[in-house]
Amino acid sequence: MPRNYAAALQDDAQQAINNLMKMEPTEIQIYRMERLKKYAAYPRLLERAAELLGPEHYMRTTLQARQLFFEGWLLQMESPLNPDSALAENLLKKYRRAVGLEPDLPLAYYQMSTVFHRLYPSPDSLLFYRNKSIELAPSWTWAINQTAFHFIYSEKFEIAKALLKINKH
Numbered sequence: 001m002p003r004n005y006a007a008a009l010q011d012d013a014q015q016a017i018n019n020l021m022k023m024e025p026t027e028i029q030i031y032r033m034e035r036l037k038k039y040a041a042y043p044r045l046l047e048r049a050a051e052l053l054g055p056e057h058y059m060r061t062t063l064q065a066r067q068l069f070f071e072g073w074l075l076q077m078e079s080p081l082n083p084d085s086a087l088a089e090n091l092l093k094k095y096r097r098a099v100g101l102e103p104d105l106p107l108a109y110y111q112m113s114t115v116f117h118r119l120y121p122s123p124d125s126l127l128f129y130r131n132k133s134i135e136l137a138p139s140w141t142w143a144i145n146q147t148a149f150h151f152i153y154s155e156k157f158e159i160a161k162a163l164l165k166i167n168k169h
Contacts, residue, residue: 006049006059013042013066020107023141036077042070065102068094073111081118088120109133110143117150126150 016039019027030038046067050060072094079087092115098108113129116122130147137143144163151160 002052006052006063009045009049009052010063010066013039013046013070016042017066017107020142021137021140028142032077036074039070039074043067043074046070061101065098065100065105065108068098068101069105069108069111072098072108076111076114079119083121084119088115091115091119104136106133106137106140106143109136110146123154 016027018024046063050057050063050067053060053063072091075087075094076091092112095108095112095115099105099112102108109129110133113126113133116125116129127147127150130143130150133143134140134147148160148163151157151163
C-alpha cells in the first residue's frame, strides 16, 4: 500500500518532467506564475513519496533528486533575473545535489546553464551544462535550440548551424 501511495504522490511531478522533455505545448506554454502555482506542491509530494518508500528503496534517490530539482526551479522562477551571486550559489547547490543523486537528470543540468546565463554570467559554464543536458538527452529540442540561439547571439553562426544540422535527424 505505501508503494502505491508513493507512486501516486510523485505522478504529477513525473508527468511534468516527461512533458518538459517531450516539449509538450501544454507544459512549455504555461506562464511562469502558473508554473509556480502548479509545481509548488511537487517538492513536498516527492519528499513524502521518498519517506514512504524508506531509505533502502531503489527509487528514493531519484525522488530526492527530483525534489531538489523542483525546489531549485521554483526558487529560480520566484526570483528576479538580475545578476545575483548569492541566489546563484543557492540554486547551484540544489541542482548539484540533484545531479549528485541522479547524474542522468538533463533538466537539472539545463537549469544550471540558465543560472550561468543571467544570475552568475559565465559563458563557458553555460555551454558546459547545456552540452551536458544535450549529451544526456540528444533529441531534447529545447536544449538544442536554446544552445544554438546562444551561438547565434554570440555571432558564432557556423557552430549554431552545425548544432542544428547534427540534431536535425
